[in-house]
Amino acid sequence: MRSLLQFAALVAASLAIAVTCALSGASYYYSSQHGQGCSSCHEMAVYGAGMHGSAHRNGTCLDCHEASLATKLRHIRVHLTRTWPETIRLRESDVFAMTPNCQKCHQQEYASWHAGPHAATYTQIFTNAGQNSRQHLMDDCLRCHGAHFNGAVRDLVQPQNEQGPWRLVRSDLANQPTIPCQACHQVHSHGTPQTRPAARISVGDEPIPDSLAFYDRREGEHFAVAALALPVLHEGARMVSVSPDPRSALCYQCHAPRPPDTGTPAALNGWGSQAGSGDDRTPTGVHEGLSCLSCHGGHNQNARASCKNCHPRMSNCGLDVEKMDTTYADAKSPHNIHWAHCEDCHQHGIPARENAPASPLHGALAGN
Amino acid sequence: MKRINAVVVGAGAAGGIVAKELAVAGLSVVLLERGKWYTAHDCRKDDLRNQRTTLLGNAFGPEDEGNPRVWVDPQGDAHTALASEGAYQNNAACVGGGTLSYGAQAWRYMPQDFRMKSTYGAPAGSSLEDWPISYDDLEPFYEKAEYEIGISGDYSGTPFHGPRRRPLPMPSLPPNREFEILEPAARRLGLHPFHLPMARNSIAYNGRGPCMRCRWCCGFACEVDAKNGSQNTVIPVALNTGNCELRTECMVREILTDERGRARGVAYFDADGHLQEQLADLVVVSSCAAESARLLLNSKSRLFPNGLGNRYDQVGRNLQGHHYTGAIGYFDFETYDDLGPGASIAICDYNHGTPGLSGGGMLANEFIRLPIHMIDRLPPGTSSWGLAHKQAMRQWHKRSIVIMGPTQQIPSAEARVTLDPLVKDKWGLPVVRFSGNVHPHTFEIGEVQAQRAETWLKEAGAIHTSQMAGKPSLVSAGQHQAGTCRMGSDPRSSVVTPDCRLHDIDNVFVIDGSVHVTNGGFNPALTIMAVAYKASNALVRNWKGTAFRS
Amino acid sequence: MSSRGKTGTLTRRQLLSGAALGGVSLTIGCRLGRSSAWEFLSDEQARTLAALCDQVVPADDFPSASQAGVLDYIDRQLARVYRRHRAAYSDGLVRLDTLSRTRFGRGIAALSVDLQFQAVTAFAEQDKSFFELVRNHTLEGYYGSPRHGGNRDAVSWRMLGLAEPPIRGRAPYDLTKGSTS
Incomplete structure (x- = not known):
């Protein structure tokens, strides 16, 4: 009995130590180098470099990116097993987690976007009975509405017919915007920091910033407006x-x-x-x-x-x-x-x- | 596992149609597919990884790992090929098969294509034969395929086609710039150009919208679902009847037979790699020429020591595809308008009737060229690298036209699929081994076709032209593969009856391109579909519960 | 207490402490051991390869191969689909550098652009199959899809006058009319 108690105590203690180590190790790793420690792994270097040249250079990675302990441990596993994807991209959930972080600084832009039609949610777009009974749901809807959704339209909304009633298969997306900030902005783009948040997007004779960019679902990449074509009509x-x-x-x-x-x-x-x-x-x-x-x-x-x-x-x-x-x-x-x-x-x-x-x-x- | 009426092996052009026809007729059907059910999202228009350009792998299967094939060179040496390499002769492994990502040209063969031997006589050393069925026998089923799958196009410009009872269900897409350039040139040459038929919506049809005319077509799944294959037409209908179950990532090991020599079902590896048995009253093999032959050859038993249907060593012979030849023309004005699918204009004046040639082929402009397709297609003499190459890319990418066509292939009994004695796939099954080559007369036809393509380009104003007519040292099969389970009335020289049933066993059918006796001078997809409708029709008519009406 | 329970505890403990150690050692180890910015290539190999690729697609008013990210493309593929070509690259890049040192006294990365051209011209003759391999991979990266790291911002497609992403209106199926809207 005594030995059992001793053993339980030992286990509890080592667990506590392990958790502390894990937390502090991972947290130290993420907060080192002025909050940009995560880009010291070579697979992340290019993204860190992008951030360094951007208007957000004075921030830290965690100002925008969500990193729970689970995420941190996943990053470490992916790094150690060298199983990162060919191109490292934000996952769908990362994009949604980021929106409130954009809002923290860009309050006017956020409020303006939120009041407009481009803030329509997945529920509003994909379970709209008037729309779905008139036009078939198809994968191409996602090109503009839900460009970051990681799946096909049949993984998002059912039934795929014109009778309905329609429901989101992914109910967690119900209140997420289909056109989030990242649909039209890339954050890791060349730019200079501003001393205070801009009251509005100012253009005038200033060059168009690279941050204004279209997220192309097909490539999984942003294309800066300077690279985009205008139509011949x-x-x-x-x-x-x-x-x-x-x-x-x-x-x-x-x-x-x-x-x-x-x-x-x-x-x-x-x-x-x-x-x-x-x-x-x-x-x-x-x-x-x-x-x-x-x-x-x-x-x-x-x-x-x-x-x-x-x-x-x-x-x-x-x-x-x-x-x-x-x-x-x-x-x-x-x-x-x-x-x-x-x-x-x-x-x-x-x-x-x-x-x-x-x-x-x-x-x-x-x-x- | 519940015994069912019919198990269909392969959810491609033919398998999808058979499953739908049987399920609608009330039979219980299981449709087995070795690949996955992809959506447009699964492979989003990757120039380096699709079914046409496979530098980084096949987008729609099979994977490079665990799916080898073997080919034998003219010296007799065997080589292993990865699934993404040309020598593999891949079509696809997915729901829809090749029709998920094909260019979707949807041709009827001509009446003469079914009577090649009586029209021309068999060249020495060839296995040229007539089909046991005629164009007229197939015509109603061509029509059914055109309406159920959905074909656009316009034959009104040409007299060179078999008789039709109804026009195509959809008009052609508006012409692209290549059409505008090539059409008057063809007319000046006395030819009969027209809008080629395609399994692609030009208007809303069958519950789906029209083509958005993007750059990525042949080799890619359509992201607006305007390209019609079995995966978005007949297979959903089959599933909606409630009589058909689709099981994906299931690799059939063999067709099981009983002691009386009838099939009792199939044994297959499911998605988790477990061996399963699906018992059925009848078995339909629709796995494409190479894999259908392989499955029959792998189904060995005491009564069938050489595989099913192979009593006279006919399974796997007469393998054919198409020998593609043509020409590229370079222009001093822009020919490219970025309107897909690109292929838009064809002539059928040269399919038959040239003295000295046993056939010919259709000629058409090529599918829209992606930049990656142009890197080795610059004018002869251009440096293959450096500033000169880069500038030539800029000079010619938008100022060139390719005209090509599938040459009527003269079959040879030595061009064949056998089982490799050594190499096995990830399931431990012996793999396909290709040997032999097309009959050499095919190359003679191909050369003439290349000259004709060049003449057309010159008439259209090309300032340089270059013929494209190689002599591959390997049998051609690829996405147009056909012939390995020839249809015929004599069991000694064919594998299946005119109704696509094995001569040997009354409840095993081969329904796909394998049964083609000859492969026409056209893309074979619509003929595969028409044959599937015809065979399914016969099957349903003769069905009486658990066996056949005699 | 059964040994089974103990194993379970230990496994979890190992996992957690392993992760913690990993976290700490990554922070330290990665910074010390960061020998290369690449997945497969060493920095030196990358410099040699860049010189070669930039002769296959040199800069003019549009970027060169390496400026457009072709090295990223090749490096990522050598860590994945092109694993089978790793030895060819390791050996071939040494041969290129040897040729350059023998004829011009320096590694190719240190030569002027004109001399690089001469070196690559000689190399293309001498080492046909490796040169062809790199030439093909360079052009794939430069003219292929941007998602693989080369053809950054679809720059080669814009060079050819191709809009990317193309402007294409949707083609809905209007159920109320049985046709497009």
């Missing part, structure tokens, strides 16, 4: 003037036009991709040439307030710009602000230039 046979703003290339990855569909006039005449096809909303007509970001904010996409940036409170026709019907949801509406043409309002012909109000902008557009 047509309205009928006419080539549309597309804004050269590189930031809008990010929007075009999801709000993308389609090649001409079989049987359409564009296909029969060989006109090329049409503005407004698919999910594209490139402006044609009076707003042609404007960038998405001329009107839409980067984090909150509400554009209502932006009309006043260019127009006086009353429009050229005497309409109150804040009350104009500028529906965007219906692509065919003549009020759709993306492709309002002069003749949509001027149904009896466009007034001659000398009669036009003395607005240099209006004059320039009418002269086009």
